[in-house]
Amino acid sequence: GAVVSQHPSRVICKSGTSVKIECRSLDFQATTMFWYRQFPKQSLMLMATSNEGSKATYEQGVEKDKFLINHASLTLSTLTVTSAHPEDSSFYICSADPGSGYGYTFGSGTRLTVV
């Protein structure tokens, strides 16, 4: 079946540093990938839509300069949290559509802790 791999699964970084999260579609090509953020005991909130070969589309209220998205190939999208602060600590999840007719496949998520 379609698999989306997300790496790393957990990361701890110091305040002020940057962290890159990778999202790969392993057995299909994805022209579009989605990045979500989930706070503890809350739902997933769409942050941005990553488009291969073009700029990402950010949801209202999401700082594009803080959350840099790059979708350089049909199988890889990256989310970079720049100058991370403790309030950026969260669970980040990516997803992509394998083309089977909806039912997006989600990555396993990345737990980011900024100390």
Next chain:
Amino acid sequence: AQSVTQLDSQVPVFEEAPVELRCNYSSSVSVYLFWYVQYPNQGLQLLLKYLSGSTLVKGINGFEAEFNKSQTSFHLRKPSVHISDTAEYFCAVSYSNTGNQFYFGTGTSLTVIP
């Protein structure tokens, strides 16, 4: 605005008892409906989806859901739960006029009591 409502934030249920997790959505256009399960510190796994056709949809792990257009609902059911069903369940909707964007409910935490 489009929205998804999961009325129950927490549902405790005894093992082998039936369970229903409720989901309602707002819509004036065609919808595609999904239920996802999330185990602790993991991503989301698709349980089932409704795209068209039969309103009763069967998914993995013995779950099923029924699409009710008149009540704009897509409740998730299982006739007999197991301890392993303890997890967070999310209802999600994709609207035909919003492309591929998903809208998630706030989630229902299902706890199966031995």
